[in-house]
Amino acid sequence: MNRIEKDLRQFVIDTFLFGSDDVQLSNDDSFIENGLIDSMGILNLVSFVESKYAIEVADSDLVPEIWDSVSRIATFVASKEAAGMTQADTAYAI
Numbered sequence: 001m002n003r004i005e006k007d008l009r010q011f012v013i014d015t016f017l018f019g020s021d022d023v024q025l026s027n028d029d030s031f032i033e034n035g036l037i038d039s040m041g042i043l044n045l046v047s048f049v050e051s052k053y054a055i056e057v058a059d060s061d062l063v064p065e066i067w068d069s070v071s072r073i074a075t076f077v078a079s080k081e082a083a084g085m086t087q088a089d090t091a092y093a094i
Helices: 003-016 039-053 070-093
Strands: none
Touching: 003 039, 003 070, 039 070
């Protein structure tokens, strides 16, 4: 499990499972199918991701395919971080 997955998993446990790690939750389990998170929970996740990783989530990124599991969100964050690094590297190369 990578750093992003660990952070996200802990946030989900603390916020939506009230700190209880007794629930069996894999990183690929669907939040929506398991009734763990509703639309307000998704907004809470978005806010956490934006502040924790200093990335901007566009309206077009607010789709269930991205926000429905730890693994999916981690992939999204990693891609945003990689894109940000690429842009920063390009800016310094000028």
